[in-house]
Amino acid sequence: MSGDGDGGGDEPDSEDANPTRVRVRGIYTTALTHLLEANGGTAVVQASPPIRERFDAALPAEPADASAWTTDDRQGIGVVGSPGAVETIVDRARSVGRDALAWRDPTPRGAVYAGEVTETLGSGAVVELTDATGDSSGHDAGTDSGSEATGGLPVAGRDPEGFLPYSATASHVTEGDRLRVQVTEASAPWTGGRPVLDTTLRVESPLLTLVRGGGSDVGSGGPELADLLPTDPPEGWASDWGRAADDADLDALGAALETGADRATTLDDAFADATPPAEAAPACYWPGEVTAWVRFGRETRFGLDGQRRAVTATIAGHHRVKAGTERASAAVDFVEAVCPGVTSDETDFPFDATTRQFGPMEGDSLGIEHGKPDGRSFSLGRGEVTRRDTDGTVVVEREMSGRGTYDALGIDQQAGDVAVTKFTEGKWWYPTVYRGEDGEKRGTYVNVCTPVEVFPDAVRYVDLHVDVVKHADGTVERVDDDELDDAEAAGHLHPELAERARDVASAVTNAL
Numbered sequence: 001m002s003g004d005g006d007g008g009g010d011e012p013d014s015e016d017a018n019p020t021r022v023r024v025r026g027i028y029t030t031a032l033t034h035l036l037e038a039n040g041g042t043a044v045v046q047a048s049p050p051i052r053e054r055f056d057a058a059l060p061a062e063p064a065d066a067s068a069w070t071t072d073d074r075q076g077i078g079v080v081g082s083p084g085a086v087e088t089i090v091d092r093a094r095s096v097g098r099d100a101l102a103w104r105d106p107t108p109r110g111a112v113y114a115g116e117v118t119e120t121l122g123s124g125a126v127v128e129l130t131d132a133t134g135d136s137s138g139h140d141a142g143t144d145s146g147s148e149a150t151g152g153l154p155v156a157g158r159d160p161e162g163f164l165p166y167s168a169t170a171s172h173v174t175e176g177d178r179l180r181v182q183v184t185e186a187s188a189p190w191t192g193g194r195p196v197l198d199t200t201l202r203v204e205s206p207l208l209t210l211v212r213g214g215g216s217d218v219g220s221g222g223p224e225l226a227d228l229l230p231t232d233p234p235e236g237w238a239s240d241w242g243r244a245a246d247d248a249d250l251d252a253l254g255a256a257l258e259t260g261a262d263r264a265t266t267l268d269d270a271f272a273d274a275t276p277p278a279e280a281a282p283a284c285y286w287p288g289e290v291t292a293w294v295r296f297g298r299e300t301r302f303g304l305d306g307q308r309r310a311v312t313a314t315i316a317g318h319h320r321v322k323a324g325t326e327r328a329s330a331a332v333d334f335v336e337a338v339c340p341g342v343t344s345d346e347t348d349f350p351f352d353a354t355t356r357q358f359g360p361m362e363g364d365s366l367g368i369e370h371g372k373p374d375g376r377s378f379s380l381g382r383g384e385v386t387r388r389d390t391d392g393t394v395v396v397e398r399e400m401s402g403r404g405t406y407d408a409l410g411i412d413q414q415a416g417d418v419a420v421t422k423f424t425e426g427k428w429w430y431p432t433v434y435r436g437e438d439g440e441k442r443g444t445y446v447n448v449c450t451p452v453e454v455f456p457d458a459v460r461y462v463d464l465h466v467d468v469v470k471h472a473d474g475t476v477e478r479v480d481d482d483e484l485d486d487a488e489a490a491g492h493l494h495p496e497l498a499e500r501a502r503d504v505a506s507a508v509t510n511a512l
Contacts, residue, residue, distance in 0.1 A: 021064045030308045080291045099300055125177075208240070223241055321354055402417065408467065425453065432445045
């Protein structure tokens with residue numbers, strides 16, 4: 001995980017208290033920096049040189065209360081740090097667009113577990129954990145897991161398990177082994193990845209990482225000012241200074257060491273009388289730092305364009321294009337660098353130019369990534385692009401397996417069935433027509449979702465549960481309203497987004 005908060009500090013007691021300090025990295029940095037700096041109560045720290053130059057501000061290298069970073073797939077951000085700071089960042093990010101969804105991570109960064117190996121793979125082992133955001137082993141490690149402080153964010157719906165690389169453990173592990181592990185790299189719920197684990201305990205931040213029982217390769221080097229600090233790491237812990245420490249002053253370094261030392265000591269105290277993993281697993285010894293994820297939708301990405309445009313020249317669909325591929329992201333940087341005066345309305349997204357340059361084109365294979373309101377995402381398979389229109393429409397054809405049934409249509413799949421799906425960039429719904437081998441229409445399924453985004457490798461959206469079907473005999477039926485109601489009640493969908501889904505479903509039903 002590329003972003004780590006220095007977190008764990010006390011929250012401000014009044015409006016006169018110091019602002020929440022935030023470290024930001026990734027393709028959304030300029031927009032989020034403006035969003036955080038312009039609204040008061042927050043201050044961006046440890047900024048990169050380009051950001052300091054762009055904002056013509058010092059943005060000092062002080063310890064951060066929380067960090068926000070772009071996920072590896074560029075679809076959103078991860079946030080880690082103290083509960084109040086995480087809540088502030090998540091609230092600001094979600095305010096940009098109604099299709100921004102957020103969840104707390106059940107296996108947050110820094111959490112320590114008694115885990116059980118359930119499967120061994122080629123490069124590591126799958127370890128069963130437990131949900132660190134709820135009642136774990138009953139062992140109080142002295143850290144607030146943040147359930148109330150983060151504004152009641154729902155917990156992401158995924159299995160609490162992690163991946164332990166063989167290189168991260170000193171002994172060979174086999175199925176059934178029980179051992180103490182720590183989450184060192186969290187994973188966004190929609191990617192399907194598992195958090196990365198280690199058997200070595202760490203207290204991490206961008207300025208300083210303390211390593212329990214660190215060897216000779218830890219603690220060497222570091223900023224020159226570190227030698228002047230009046231305190232040392234706790235006994236048994238070694239210091240590993242980060243790159244950001246080179247730009248920090250003595251006060252910032254001292255604060256980072258003091259915060260890290262307090263957390264390391266608390267960890268030592270927590271394990272002094274802890275039940276051994278062989279007896280406790282699966283259990284959570286230490287809930288770690290609050291970790292949250294915000295998945296951006298199309299409307300939110302264009303809202304972030306507006307935030308960025310307030311600071312510097314920003315082409316139409318800046319973040320929408322950058323979220324597609326690394327190559328597309330580099331192309332956006334090049335255009336804005338050579339044409340510094342470029343700007344345009346946020347509605348003028350160049351779909352035709354973008355897809356001609358980066359895809360998809362007719363004949364390409366395109367995936368369908370079906371996001372869910374609880375944070376998970378599933379692939380509906382891949383199909384061939386049979387049509388691409390300049391107005392933002394692509395038609396994808398898939399051959400069905402001939403096994404199972406079609407949801408809500410109440411009919412069995414048959415060998416030779418074909419699904420023809422029409423995706424239109426920015427629409428809150430898309431239709432799939434199922435046809436038999438003879439070409440006869442077997443039914444139509446209209447999925448209501450967040451605005452569709454046609455990326456080079458896949459179409460992406462978040463399913464909003466309620467759907468509309470049209471049977472072969474022409475009967476129209478609206479389905480799964482109860483699932484939408486349940487998602488809203490669980491906090492996975494905020495009321496504005498849930499109501500939008502109902503309105504879209506009503507409009508589609510009337511149109512059919």
